[in-house]
Amino acid sequence: MMRPAPGQSYPRSSGFPLEVSTPLGQGRVNQLGGVFINGRPLPNHIRHKIVEMAHHGIRPCVISRQLRVSHGCVSKILCRYQETGSIRPGATGSKPRQMAIPDVEKKIEEYKKENPGMFSWEIRDKLLKDGMCDRNTIPSVSSISRILRSRFGKKEDEEDDCERKEYEEGEKKTKHSIDGILANKEKWLRMSGAVSMGLGTEVEETARLPVTRFMKPESSFVVCLVY
DNA sequence: GCCGTAACGGTTGAT
DNA sequence: GGATCAACCGTTACG
Numbered sequence: 359m360m361r362p363a364p365g366q367s368y369p370r371s372s373g374f375p376l377e378v379s380t381p382l383g384q385g386r387v388n389q390l391g392g393v394f395i396n397g398r399p400l401p402n403h404i405r406h407k408i409v410e411m412a413h414h415g416i417r418p419c420v421i422s423r424q425l426r427v428s429h430g431c432v433s434k435i436l437c438r439y440q441e442t443g444s445i446r447p448g449a450t451g452s453k454p455r456q457m458a459i460p461d462v463e464k465k466i467e468e469y470k471k472e473n474p475g476m477f478s479w480e481i482r483d484k485l486l487k488d489g490m491c492d493r494n495t496i497p498s499v500s501s502i503s504r505i506l507r508s509r510f511g512k513k514e515d516e517e518d519d520c521e522r523k524e525y526e527e528g529e530k531k532t533k534h535s536i537d538g539i540l541a542n543k544e545k546w547l548r549m550s551g552a553v554s555m556g557l558g559t560e561v562e563e564t565a566r567l568p569v570t571r572f573m574k575p576e577s578s579f580v581v582c583l584v585y
Numbered sequence: 586g587c588c589g590t591a592a593c594g595g596t597t598g599a600t
Numbered sequence: 601g602g603a604t605c606a607a608c609c610g611t612t613a614c615g
């Protein structure tokens with residue numbers, strides 16, 4: 359069978375339903391009948407089990423079939439474990455991009471003070487022209503505008519702080535009212551779904567909801583009743 | 586049949 | 601707040 363062509367999805371010929379609704383997102387079913395969430399790492403207990411079984415000398419193909427995880431994934435996890443000694447997935451998201459060095463920031467400030475109407479792209483050009491940076495080290499236009507905001511937008515930040523304080527004051531009052539509870543509806547829905555899967559402490563890592571650490575699966579019933 | 590890996594669609598987090 | 605980008609995820613299929 360061919361790989362899915364660009365713009366196409368994976369074929370639905372496996373006989374399994376392609377999509378299942380899981381509380382943590384739109385789950386899918388792989389060819390082995392295992393449930394996975396596309397783009398998200400497998401739960402820690404599965405990863406742990408893969409490594410543990412491999413330690414016991416069980417072959418990757420057997421692990422794959424037993425845990426219903428694709429052999430490609432088993433292979434990846436075991437490779438990573440051999441290389442790094444860790445079963446944890448790598449950090450998703452881009453690495454922090456290179457920040458402008460302080461000298462460059464100072465120069466940007468200078469340019470802006472000399473000419474307040476100067477655009478970020480003009481500043482960028484001038485940095486290049488003056489030899490402050492080369493093509494590789496020059497900060498992006500958006501980085502420059504961010505620097506400008508942080509340096510020249512302080513007054514706005516102070517106003518934001520005032521607003522935040524007012525908001526926090528108000529939140530304390532409304533937290534235990536019906537309005538307050540309803541405002542957290544989405545959070546509660548996610549929590550109820552996560553615990554109903556019986557994922558226990560996995561939830562903290564996959565759904566980033568530390569509060570569920572001490573919740574029991576049956577609590578989902580209570581949460582569902584509320585809504 | 587097993588295994589390594591490229592290609593793919595998707596998610597996440599920084600900018 | 602939304603868009604963009606880069607790094608990662610797991611699955612699938614090829615060799």
